[in-house]
Amino acid sequence: MNGEVGARVEVRSISKIFRRSRQVTQALASVDLCVEPGEFICLLGPSGCGKSTLLHIVAGFIAPDAGEVRVDGIAKTGPGADRCMLFQAPTLFPWLTTIDNVLFGLRARGAITSESRRQAGELLELVGLGSFGGHYPHQLSGGMRHRAALARALINRPRVLLMDEPFAALDAITREAMQNFLLGLWGRERTTIIFVTHDVEEAALLSDRVCVMSGRPGRIIATEEIALGRPRDEVLRDTAEFVSLRRKLRERLADA
Numbered sequence: 001m002n003g004e005v006g007a008r009v010e011v012r013s014i015s016k017i018f019r020r021s022r023q024v025t026q027a028l029a030s031v032d033l034c035v036e037p038g039e040f041i042c043l044l045g046p047s048g049c050g051k052s053t054l055l056h057i058v059a060g061f062i063a064p065d066a067g068e069v070r071v072d073g074i075a076k077t078g079p080g081a082d083r084c085m086l087f088q089a090p091t092l093f094p095w096l097t098t099i100d101n102v103l104f105g106l107r108a109r110g111a112i113t114s115e116s117r118r119q120a121g122e123l124l125e126l127v128g129l130g131s132f133g134g135h136y137p138h139q140l141s142g143g144m145r146h147r148a149a150l151a152r153a154l155i156n157r158p159r160v161l162l163m164d165e166p167f168a169a170l171d172a173i174t175r176e177a178m179q180n181f182l183l184g185l186w187g188r189e190r191t192t193i194i195f196v197t198h199d200v201e202e203a204a205l206l207s208d209r210v211c212v213m214s215g216r217p218g219r220i221i222a223t224e225e226i227a228l229g230r231p232r233d234e235v236l237r238d239t240a241e242f243v244s245l246r247r248k249l250r251e252r253l254a255d256a
């Protein structure tokens with residue numbers, strides 16, 4: 001779709017402290033991370049270790065207290081269409097049809113062209129919702145809503161996708177279908193993906209590299225290259241290699 005591979009993302013010495021009245025929470029302490037163009041990495045860590053905070057900082061939604069984020073070498077201090085974030089709950093506007101949800105960002109930025117509707121239709125085809133453009137979100141299943149949210153993100157032609165436990169609320173079958181769908185899409189587009197998950201198996205199944213974060217304040221304490229071939233299907237999950245990798249990641253997480 002966009003002809004470009006994903007961007008390089010560098011996180012340099014990022015620290016973040018939240019202050020609410022007298023309560024001070026150090027969420028992140030000097031986090032360093034470099035994600036190569038087109039790489040798929042997972043951030044794995046205990047609850048509350050700052051994974052979402054880190055993703056929000058990369059997205060430019062919140063500012064760090066120290067450190068910086070660079071995308072293709074350019075320092076970023078706010079949100080931009082080069083980075084797109086997807087959340088656990090797909091945030092579609094209930095009063096807009098699926099295609100108008102997809103077009104929302106372009107419309108809001110005044111970037112609609114005569115081509116936009118066709119482009120949105122193509123994206124809906126890509127995510128398997130070609131005949132659902134006129135449906136409203138409540139007329140879609142959970143997985144379909146996720147795919148619609150993905151199409152809405154992709155219309156901005158992001159070079160980096162930031163995914164915050166996007167499939168955690170889905171049932172096992174829909175979740176697996178969405179994981180396969182995402183891998184297929186990533187295989188074609190080679191967008192850089194930073195994916196937050198609690199789930200060791202999901203991390204091993206999806207990513208090129210898993211970065212394990214410590215408990216709060218979060219920092220990256222281990223990096224595991226996932227040297228498994230692709231596609232990673234049902235058969236792979238039962239191999240000794242996969243089982244041992246899963247065990248290793250569990251141990252790393254337990255140490256966190």
Ligand SMILES: Nc1ncnc2c1ncn2[C@@H]1O[C@H](COP(=O)(O)OP(=O)(O)OP(=O)(O)O)[C@@H](O)[C@H]1O
Nearest residue numbers: 018019020025027046047048049050051052053054
């Ligand atoms: N806006 C905020 N104001 C105050 N504290 C915050 C804010 N956002 C996050 N925190 C705190 O920062 C810490 C890290 O939160 P964060 O949501 O990044 O963790 P997480 O690893 O994504 O957690 P989980 O896996 O449970 O979703 C937590 O202690 C949280 O309470």
